[in-house]
Amino acid sequence: MTDRATRALPIGVFDSGVGGLTVLAALRARLPEEDFLYLGDTARLPYGTKTAGTVERYALQAVEALVARGVKAVVVACNTASAAALPALRQRFDDLPVIGVIEPGAVAAVQASRSGHIAVLATESTVRGGAYQRAITGLRQARVSAVAASLFVALAEEGWVRGPIVEAVARRYIEPLFGDTAYAPDTLVLGCTHFPPLLGAIRLAAGADVVIVDSAETTARALQELLTGKHLLHEASMGTRPGQLRFLVTDGEERFLHTGPLFLNAPIDNSRLERIDLNARSVSA
Amino acid sequence: MTDRATRALPIGVFDSGVGGLTVLAALRARLPEEDFLYLGDTARLPYGTKTAGTVERYALQAVEALVARGVKAVVVACNTASAAALPALRQRFDDLPVIGVIEPGAVAAVQASRSGHIAVLATESTVRGGAYQRAITGLRQARVSAVAASLFVALAEEGWVRGPIVEAVARRYIEPLFGDTAYAPDTLVLGCTHFPPLLGAIRLAAGADVVIVDSAETTARALQELLTGKHLLHEASMGTRPGQLRFLVTDGEERFLHTGPLFLNAPIDNSRLERIDLNARSVSA
Numbered sequence: 001m002t003d004r005a006t007r008a009l010p011i012g013v014f015d016s017g018v019g020g021l022t023v024l025a026a027l028r029a030r031l032p033e034e035d036f037l038y039l040g041d042t043a044r045l046p047y048g049t050k051t052a053g054t055v056e057r058y059a060l061q062a063v064e065a066l067v068a069r070g071v072k073a074v075v076v077a078c079n080t081a082s083a084a085a086l087p088a089l090r091q092r093f094d095d096l097p098v099i100g101v102i103e104p105g106a107v108a109a110v111q112a113s114r115s116g117h118i119a120v121l122a123t124e125s126t127v128r129g130g131a132y133q134r135a136i137t138g139l140r141q142a143r144v145s146a147v148a149a150s151l152f153v154a155l156a157e158e159g160w161v162r163g164p165i166v167e168a169v170a171r172r173y174i175e176p177l178f179g180d181t182a183y184a185p186d187t188l189v190l191g192c193t194h195f196p197p198l199l200g201a202i203r204l205a206a207g208a209d210v211v212i213v214d215s216a217e218t219t220a221r222a223l224q225e226l227l228t229g230k231h232l233l234h235e236a237s238m239g240t241r242p243g244q245l246r247f248l249v250t251d252g253e254e255r256f257l258h259t260g261p262l263f264l265n266a267p268i269d270n271s272r273l274e275r276i277d278l279n280a281r282s283v284s285a
Numbered sequence: 286m287t288d289r290a291t292r293a294l295p296i297g298v299f300d301s302g303v304g305g306l307t308v309l310a311a312l313r314a315r316l317p318e319e320d321f322l323y324l325g326d327t328a329r330l331p332y333g334t335k336t337a338g339t340v341e342r343y344a345l346q347a348v349e350a351l352v353a354r355g356v357k358a359v360v361v362a363c364n365t366a367s368a369a370a371l372p373a374l375r376q377r378f379d380d381l382p383v384i385g386v387i388e389p390g391a392v393a394a395v396q397a398s399r400s401g402h403i404a405v406l407a408t409e410s411t412v413r414g415g416a417y418q419r420a421i422t423g424l425r426q427a428r429v430s431a432v433a434a435s436l437f438v439a440l441a442e443e444g445w446v447r448g449p450i451v452e453a454v455a456r457r458y459i460e461p462l463f464g465d466t467a468y469a470p471d472t473l474v475l476g477c478t479h480f481p482p483l484l485g486a487i488r489l490a491a492g493a494d495v496v497i498v499d500s501a502e503t504t505a506r507a508l509q510e511l512l513t514g515k516h517l518l519h520e521a522s523m524g525t526r527p528g529q530l531r532f533l534v535t536d537g538e539e540r541f542l543h544t545g546p547l548f549l550n551a552p553i554d555n556s557r558l559e560r561i562d563l564n565a566r567s568v569s570a
Contacts, residue, residue, distance in 0.1 A: 154439030
């Protein structure tokens, strides 16, 4: 039903916590007239140290909750969930356009790299699953060096995004990637939506010559193309009011209101935030 | 039924992940002939940034799983869960001896402190709930300065337990506690079972004069007294074989086998480890 009512629905955005708000910021910038319904599964974060099967189950519950509230498309704004759950989500919700952040990130990295050696910083789960490695080498012949930077998630969640501690952690993860000066990566993918607030420290450790790819912007472009192709963009005739944001979390509203703005780069209105219980929803196999 | 069969049952030990293995190490040292069944709710860790209601629900599911497998007592080897769930656990499982780690930690801190100013390092949830503050001031008049050290959990989980990064993080959390030299704390409680592996860095930041209290040892003593009082200790007549360990996790067996030994201070045998699903269990209200 690609009718007017469907076009007026919000776009669902899903992450394990606050990290996906960096993607939401890019989506809003590109599609300012759209409404967004953001779901952060804060009761079960982080996803990055969990196994793929568990993350897939959590993602199915999360998207089911978004669908139950009415969305016209879903952005999986979490690399770990994109890597683990995209095929299962597309199979379960086959009428619903669903995009992840890994494919757009891989496309941007391949476009940026001249040498063909691309570094990826991600969570343990994303690195272990090899999704970026597959997505990049599916597009071109390339060497992909992936490093799990689990502590970046905790630093970002703690709001410690600059200063000597973050810089030392960044050096510890990133410097080994550039040890082989003869064939060092020329492109570095931020393969976790928690990482963009740490960009300053990451750039210091990687060096000024390295192109840093954040998949948020390319994901926003991919969503715009998808909605255009399916005639699902918000209609100008619906009025020119700015798009509205609503937020759902599974735990810790206070914490979300406190750390979320660092990732969204905008204030979050308490009255637009609601707590829900994903465990109460049953997902049939 | 405090009969022979009950005395032969293992003691259940529950934590959100690997942190409680520091408590299990102390329990084993004091009660070497007992069997232990350890449950790490690794699919939903960390608990420390979640709200008390959510942690209580998770703890009820975890202890129900231990009870279903047969245990004669349960140690809640997680400060966050002890703070949030102990009353609910004792109410739900009223025949089962259940002890937490906060009360024993508070007793040890009160015994150690001369000045009456006690510092507590814990997770966000434990600090916010004020359980240590209440437990300590319930025992004596004292000033309690509590600091949430969320990043310690991530560092310990990452296995980064010594070196300049950990020392810088420890200074950042701990130095403000000792800013008022006229009335600085003389005792520091490690109010999270993830923190003991970081003891070296914590001691460096706190200074050599401060007594550092780890509730694992006092919890082991409290358990021994409880089992003795209830005639639940393993009987000498049952033989002199060393107690056996079994491990349950809700996700990530590989990761548990990898990081667990750092906390247990002993190897973990793959064949003694099983994965279970707590969501599948229903907890009636």
